[in-house]
Amino acid sequence: MSPPFARRSTDRAGGGAVPTRAEGAIDLHYSATPNGQKVAIMLEELGLSYRVTPYDIFEGDHLTEEFGRINPNYKLPAIVDREPDDGAGPITVFESGAILQYLADKYGAFLAPRGRERSAAIQWLTWQVAGLGPMGGQASHFLRYAPPGQEYGIERYRRELDRLLRVLNKRLEESAYVAGPDYTIADMAIWPGRAASFVVGIGLETYPAIHRWFEAVRVRPAVERVMTHPDLAAPGRYLGRTQKLSEREWSNMFGDRMHGAVD
Ligand SMILES: N[C@@H](CCC(=O)N[C@@H](CS)C(=O)NCC(=O)O)C(=O)O
Incomplete structure (x- = not known):
């Protein structure tokens, strides 16, 4: 190490x-x-x-x-x-x-200290860690790492990933950021997951509201710093x-x- x-x-x-x-x-x-x-x-x-x-x-x-x-x-x-x-x-x-x-x-x-704004952010954060993240991870696992003949697994997780992205797209049609008008930890949790969509071959342009939000987050200086730092950005190894x-x-x-x- x-x-x-x-x-x-x-x-x-x-x-x-x-x-x-x-x-x-x-x-x-x-x-x-x-x-x-x-x-x-x-x-x-x-x-x-x-x-x-x-x-x-x-x-x-x-x-x-x-x-x-x-x-x-x-x-x-x-x-x-x-x-x-x-x-x-x-x-x-x-x-x-x-x-x-x-x-x-x-x-x-x-993250708001209390109330409905906090609850909205925690709901979407939980949606990511319990849903989008694991489903995207499994889709990518069955596609990239499992032995051949895994069509059921690939289709099961790819479809679920697509469903979750449609849920997110709908949300972002009505809201600037995931939890409401403000950028929160829920956006930070969801944004890097674009990698799974890429691996699975789902283009984010299929979801216009996600695409709009994705670009708004991508150009934030903090996000750019992470994604361009040689030690923090994902090496090709993780995205192949x-x-x-x-x-x-x-x-x-x-x-x-x-x-x-x-x-
Ligand atoms: N639910 C965990 C997931 C953590 C996780 O799966 N991390 C991966 C890297 S993204 C890992 O450590 N993999 C190594 C392994 O599974 O041995 C979180 O959100 O922190």
Whole structure:
């Protein structure tokens, strides 16, 4: 695993509240996939300085006891906040949706503190982490990694992905951003998922309202910084429509090594 490196961002063009806590408190454990990019986008939007520890999941960097103490589920991303509000020592947070919510609450930005606006953002955030993300992931898995003859699985998840995108398109026909008139953590959670649509061969231009929103988010300085940073943007490896894994890589991602890490 490469050593951690420090990044400093000064552009707070995201429109969120200026962080009031000491900067540099957050360690981001990262692989350059859509789930990781959600959190990188949030950290950039907040204008925070943060330390990135990159993991190559094909190489199984994440299947260590040390990482298991940060995320008992052995998946990326995760964060360690070394300066939490309660002052009681570092806190680890795993699950991309929970990380976004944690950061939004801590820094008071991109999520309303209460009421219907907050509920709308949490609903769409949950829709992404429980629906769009896993369905897109499964569509991409059956298409790219499964042995031949998986037509049922491919069709099942591709159709569900298409259905979810139609739900999103309808929502964005009536709303500037996913949770309402303001850009929130729900947009940050959903936006990087374009990768699954690409892999599955569903063009976003099929959904005009998604396309309009996608472009509005894409040109945000924080999003551009993530998507053009060589260590944060997805390498071709993660986006290829066809994948050939070695036995060792398969084991790290889907097989015995990945399953065995838990024990
Ligand atoms: N529900 C989790 C999903 C995390 C996840 O599946 N991460 C992938 C990368 S996008 C991973 O760590 N894969 C490595 C593996 O499964 O061994 C989240 O939203 O954080």
